[in-house]
Amino acid sequence: MGRTLDHLFDQNVAWAHRKTRDDPDFFRRMAEQQTPNYLWIGCSDSRVTANDVLGLDPGAVFVHRNIANIVHTSDLNILSVLEFAVDYLQVEHVIVCGHYACGGVRRALVAERGAMLDHWLQPLTMLYRKHRAVFDGIADESTRLDRLCEVNIEMQVRRLAATPIIENAWARGQKLHLHGWIYAIHDGLIRDLGPHLSSVEERDALPSIDQRVLQPVEPQSAVRRQALAAFSGINLPEEMPGDICEKGLTYRREQQE
Numbered sequence: 365m366g367r368t369l370d371h372l373f374d375q376n377v378a379w380a381h382r383k384t385r386d387d388p389d390f391f392r393r394m395a396e397q398q399t400p401n402y403l404w405i406g407c408s409d410s411r412v413t414a415n416d417v418l419g420l421d422p423g424a425v426f427v428h429r430n431i432a433n434i435v436h437t438s439d440l441n442i443l444s445v446l447e448f449a450v451d452y453l454q455v456e457h458v459i460v461c462g463h464y465a466c467g468g469v470r471r472a473l474v475a476e477r478g479a480m481l482d483h484w485l486q487p488l489t490m491l492y493r494k495h496r497a498v499f500d501g502i503a504d505e506s507t508r509l510d511r512l513c514e515v516n517i518e519m520q521v522r523r524l525a526a527t528p529i530i531e532n533a534w535a536r537g538q539k540l541h542l543h544g545w546i547y548a549i550h551d552g553l554i555r556d557l558g559p560h561l562s563s564v565e566e567r568d569a570l571p572s573i574d575q576r577v578l579q580p581v582e583p584q585s586a587v588r589r590q591a592l593a594a595f596s597g598i599n600l601p602e603e604m605p606g607d608i609c610e611k612g613l614t615y616r617r618e619q620q621e
């Protein structure tokens with residue numbers, strides 16, 4: 365491979381050509397102005413690209429990524445992105461989306477110290493150490509890591525909700541929703557983890573993050589949410605004989621007829 369990375373330029377030309385062929389006005393539209401409705405705060409992991417996993421074109425999502433999707437309230441980078449997204453672009457949704465099996469989060473679980481990354485991960489490391497008995501009580505290593513990935517997202521949404529940028533937006537009545545999501549690299553699906561916050565009151569009503577460590581919430585994929593919606597409103601007998609899913613579908617069919 366040469367030092368000029370010509371193959372990437374070639375791919376870029378091919379991509380721009382494809383885009384123009386499929387939608388002749390695409391780049392003209394892009395050049396006018398960006399009006400994304402979402403701010404994505406995600407991990408730098410090369411497999412978790414906001415536009416791709418959301419199926420969105422350029423222009424639809426404003427993106428900030430760092431290792432382990434940490435919200436440091438003294439990080440000029442994330443605060444500038446947040447201010448621009450909330451105050452100028454007026455995005456309606458801010459999404460903290462982490463992912464399972466996150467290498468950054470894994471680092472918080474090891475005893476080794478000294479890398480710059482360890483400074484970066486400090487809030488997460490502290491949380492892990494505080495609740496070491498709970499996390500280390502999870503025998504399976506990957507389950508333990510995934511659990512910490514989930515708690516990390518919850519913690520970052522709370523930190524986001526405590527920034528003056530978000531507080532001010534809510535105080536002036538701006539419609540702004542914060543979301544905590546987790547992406548699974550093994551199946552390509554995003555799961556809704558929460559918390560979902562739209563006001564200071566909702567933020568202040570949350571149980572503490574320590575309580576969340578002890579009582580985890582179950583992340584829900586769209587597939588599972590649809591399944592639950594399909595079952596809601598159906599009066600199932602208290603004792604569910606046989607296969608619940610099979611029965612539920614039968615009841616649903618009977619109800620529709």
Ligand code: CO
Binds near residue numbers: 408466467469
């Ligand atoms: Co990661």
